Amino acid sequence: MNHNIIIHPHKVSRKKREKIKNQRGCVLWFTGLSGSGKSTIANEVENQLNKLGFHTYLLDGDNIRHGLNKDLGFSEKDRSENIRRIAELSKLFVDAGIITLTAFISPFIKDRQKAKEIIGERDFIEIFIDTPFAECVKRDPKGLYKKAMRGEIKNFTGINSPYEKPVNPTIHIKTLEENIEESVKKIINYLKINNYI
Numbered sequence: 001m002n003h004n005i006i007i008h009p010h011k012v013s014r015k016k017r018e019k020i021k022n023q024r025g026c027v028l029w030f031t032g033l034s035g036s037g038k039s040t041i042a043n044e045v046e047n048q049l050n051k052l053g054f055h056t057y058l059l060d061g062d063n064i065r066h067g068l069n070k071d072l073g074f075s076e077k078d079r080s081e082n083i084r085r086i087a088e089l090s091k092l093f094v095d096a097g098i099i100t101l102t103a104f105i106s107p108f109i110k111d112r113q114k115a116k117e118i119i120g121e122r123d124f125i126e127i128f129i130d131t132p133f134a135e136c137v138k139r140d141p142k143g144l145y146k147k148a149m150r151g152e153i154k155n156f157t158g159i160n161s162p163y164e165k166p167v168n169p170t171i172h173i174k175t176l177e178e179n180i181e182e183s184v185k186k187i188i189n190y191l192k193i194n195n196y197i
């Protein structure tokens with residue numbers, strides 16, 4: 001830590017930013033296996049919120065692993081650093097008053113716990129996209145499971161790298177029991193009931 005860095009107080013507060021947006025900033029933290037449906041559901045939630053006139057931003061592999069985190073791979077250490085940076089970034093988005101959606105596997109309980117501590121419990125909504133491993137292998141939207149099973153990808157989640165399920169997620173989505181529309185509705189309703197929107 002650099003003790004010579006002094007934080008400058010801002011005139012415009014989070015509250016003021018949220019007030020003109022007519023919403024409360026928060027992070028919708030999606031977690032689940034590759035192919036479970038994180039991106040699909042997060043995209044549709046963002047689309048619905050946008051149509052309703054709310055201010056959102058979706059963080060996913062496209063804008064993070066190709067940019068800010070392009071130096072990171074898939075070892076346990078790199079995944080932890082990936083999640084830590086995403087949590088710090090999300091915290092800034094929340095301070096800007098934005099409804100932030102993150103779609104990362106985030107396979108380790110300790111890393112999600114750390115993300116919750118960085119962002120703050122009140123602003124962290126954990127959404128478990130619960131799709132059985134066999135179904136993800138069947139869907140295989142990017143052909144990665146096939147590759148991993150041929151031994152062409154090391155440390156692949158669910159095959160030779162673990163996925164630790166959330167014990168008590170804020171929202172639990174079982175994609176074999178509900179369709180995309182129902183899942184999206186459930187998440188939007190949560191935001192309404194809890195006065196985020």
Ligand SMILES: Nc1ncnc2c1ncn2[C@@H]1O[C@H](COP(=O)(O)OS(=O)(=O)O)[C@@H](OP(=O)(O)O)[C@H]1O
Pocket residue numbers: 033034035039061065074078079080082083103104105106107142144153154155156157161
């Ligand atoms: N080894 C390995 N394990 C898992 N996933 C892999 C791997 N290599 C590449 N990919 C692709 O990268 C996406 C996962 O990146 P994440 O940043 O979400 O992973 S993590 O949260 O740091 O664990 C993941 O995307 P999603 O399918 O959207 O989850 C994969 O497409």
Ligand SMILES: Nc1ncnc2c1ncn2[C@@H]1O[C@H](COP(=O)(O)OP(=O)(O)O)[C@@H](O)[C@H]1O
Pocket residue numbers: 032033034035036037038039040041103139141175176178179180183
């Ligand atoms: N109920 C459902 N919820 C979410 N995705 C579903 C569902 N049923 C089927 N799918 C399909 O599963 C795939 C999930 O892929 P994707 O969203 O990229 O997953 P992830 O981001 O977790 O890797 C998509 O092809 C999607 O159409």
